[in-house]
Amino acid sequence: MFTSHKGSELVNSYQKKKLKTRFQMSGYAKAVIAAIVAIVIALLPTAAFGIEGLNPVQQRVIAIFVFAAVMWLTEAIPSWCTSVLIIVVMLFTISDKCLMPLQGVEGATYVSYKSIMACFADPTILLFIGGFILAIALTKTGIDVVLAKKLLAPFGNKPATVLLGFIMVTAIFSAFVSNTATAAMMLAFLGPVLRQMPEGSKDRVALALAIPLGANIGGIATPIGTPPNTIVLGYLEETMKISIGFGEWMIKMVPYVIILLLCGWMLLRLLFPFQQKEINLKIEGELHWTHKTWIVIITFAATILLWCFGKIDGVYDLGLNSFIVALVPVAVFAVTGVIDKHDLSEINWAVLWMVAGGFALGVALNASGLSKVLVDAIPFASWPYVLVMIIASLVCFGFSNFISHSAAASLLVPVLGVVAGAMNNAGAITNGEVVQMLLCVAVAASVSMILPISTPPNAIAHSTGFIKQSEMMKVGIIVGILGLVIGFFWLKLPFIFG
Secondary structure (H helix, E strand, C coil): CCCCCCCHHHHHHHHHHHHHHHHHCCHHHHHHHHHHHHHHHHHCCHHHHCCCCCCHHHHHHHHHHHHHHHHHHHCCCCHHHHHHHHHHHHHHHCECCCCHHHCCCCCCCCECHHHHHHHHHCHHHHHHHHHHHHHHHHHHHCHHHHHHHHHHHHHCCCHHHHHHHHHHHHHHHHHHCCHHHHHHHHHHHHHHHHHHCCCCCHHHHHHHHHHHHHHHHHHHHCCCCCHHHHHHHHHHHHCCCCCCCHHHHHHHHHHHHHHHHHHHHHHHHHHCCCCCCCCCCCCCCCCCCCHHHHHHHHHHHHHHHHHHHCEECCCEECCCCHHHHCHHHHHHHHHHCCCCCCHHHHCCHHHHHHHHHHHHHHHHHHHCCHHHHHHHHCCHHHCCHHHHHHHHHHHHHHHHCCCCHHHHHHHHHHHHHHHHHHHHHCCCCCHHHHHHHHHHHHHHHHCCCCCCCCCHHHHHHHCCCCCCHHHHHHHHHHHHHHHHHHHHHHHHCHHHHC
């Protein structure tokens, strides 16, 4: 979150509340229990697992995975702390430079310590950094406020169109900027209007809910829109060797996002009909034209164009992938002074480290040979892949409503990737169906918005005091079901990822 932004106090209060709740819930006790469970799993006789070919190093990977799952599910400590912790544990227990007493297991493959550490600088992490840098530059120059004003202007002052405008504009920002930052910014614009409305008014409930609705769903539109997207994209690229371009992702997922946003708009109008006849917005802030402003505008446009049109099948290919293009704004803004060393503190490093932990689990599963052992032990190829998609979606949806979306994706993507890889190798599914299976996790995570704790935009909107938890739950359940059902059939269309 950008601390310089006027909506940042909402995020700060949310984070303090979450941190306070964690300690009240005896986080350290949960961590101790998780550690004891993991140690017991690691010390059990290998034969106790009933998995043929399992060796002690792979057994340690299972223990680490269980430890990560318990820590993320209970939120014993912040999710990013768990990610850092499991990477350090991996280095000490399963890497080729682990503790001496743990080395020398005959027939076992140790994971390269370099590959584990490289998770902190995975190309997908750099893609995310590029997105953060772009967002920081837009905020620093005031372009974000001007964009919001210009984008909202065509929607006029009729309540129904203003509601649609806030949903759509929030979604557009969320596609390229942190959904937390987007929610804080848009609620800062909307706050004065909401406070002027009568207490108990349905109007302000609808408008306040429009922000988390747009922020959560809008992130699906691009690979950098939300961490689960980057986790899926990174796993497909690095482990499955399946490449999805930035533009390809947008072409295929933006229509789904628009459909779901329109469904959300109609739902809010139905559940919370407007009483006011006009809503007048006053968004303060002007753009100050300097050479840095022009640098940001040109670089932003060039980066988006390269992301979206760097390759068009059958026409041309510039040879640059999304990860390389992401470093363009980093280099340009650093050299020209648009960003300085102080701006680097604005990057959400917690999210990046959270994502790195998920990548590390994937590296451990594959490099240790555990994924192959599990594939040989369980006949995944005989399972209907549609059933696997449905189960994975429901499990992710359930987890994501109670824990970090990033944690849920980090936990499920490596496991689902093993299943999808096994089915693909057996010829049971195509590469396109592999993409469908993994993308269902990203979609399920983004549409999980039932509770105030489900996602930061939900918590920020709820913190205004204008929304009852029951109202948020009602909208979240309906939108979640619609998102899962429409998403399933959308991903199954042959021209999407068939």
